[in-house]
Amino acid sequence: MTGSEVPPSFRLAYVPGVTPTKWVRIWNERLPDVPLTLVAVSAAEASDVLRAGGADAGFVRLPIDRTDLSAIPLYTETTVVVIPKDHVMAAVAEVTAEELADDIVLHPLDDTLEWENRPGRPAFERPATTEDAVELVAAGVGLLVVPQSLARLYHRKDLTYRPVPDAPESRVALSWPEDETTDRVEDFIGIVRGRTVNSTRGRAPAPAPAQPKRKRPDKGGAQRKPAAGKSTGKGARSGSGGAQGGKRGKPRRRP
Template identity: 80%
Template structure:
């Protein structure tokens, strides 16, 4: 027996911009005896962490290196351009990639957007992280195109953002080692997919009631009593007619005898 089996626990990795709060709350309600530990990881390192068993599962950004990993796409978010508040783009509601042609568009090393042709003019150097790129935008060096959740994560009072309608979108997925689909991983899959605790693949499941208990009191109520059986026999009378429909019943006799007029 491994130590994880002796003391159940679950480690969930998550990349910047992903907020697992709701799912963690549901986990704690359904599995209060199994602690869930959150492990922050960069988007570039997430797949290696899962393959090295640094976490049981992870909320990652697609695309990733899927070698040895399973993944379930969860949602797709909009892409936005982060700009200074006094930038000309701040005056419109949305832009297309062509509107950035005259701008320096920063391309951080941790970028996960799958551009076929990147918009704008490239910077002399690529920033190491998205956080570094945001700082450069604030300094007036260029603009930055990122998933909307990252723009919110790195929000600054002197910056704003606008949707880029034709930019690649970022998808978030739940991933885990494909040969480690444990019961706890299945539990978390059920949570992120919105299964209820009583669904066919949710846990814990209601215990199956023994056959003897299911057929106990319910079976006794369905069995006719001796008194009911006797009443049924009396009603069937002769020829199978009931007292109300035959002429030999007491009520039928009263209705058949005419009253003499004085």
């Protein structure tokens, strides 16, 4: 490798709540010579990081500004409300948005849910981050509605959560700059979509090695004539024009 060559690598961004461990493991198994570097980004800055070349691809939360970016939706998360363990709602299996009307519901600045009408009563101030909002829930300031993965990420022993089936849902997607759909990006797309290691979808298959041509046996062709003085392999009695060997008759009696 010359001094001007850059060793191959792949940078993968991911937003809070997304766990890329499985896909990274498969990448390391299939492409051990191409190191994968994880880049942690906030949901708000993910698209800008991709556009600026800070990562080759990334897991983002939709919606994002799709200008110059491609995205493949992967899955949709359950939305939950984070509550203290001694809250009255901890006794039920799920909570509707209407049932949050009398509670203060925190609205962090990095909220990833798109609400038409936010449930509950607003707090005096918006927490800077979801992590800060979880701390406020533990302090008894209010409740928090978030994707389930964020409730798990910032889990505390004194808190629990319940599904909110009629709340907006968060969708996670794999995104990358559409003008930079490199072979490495195609490799990672294949891993995320569950393609096998031998799949060539999205990649040009390698040309098959040339096979030597085999001589075809003569079919129905004329048989070669035997060389002079050589037998054709037929017996002396075969053939129509050949001399027939005479049969030896019985000896005649003399008079």
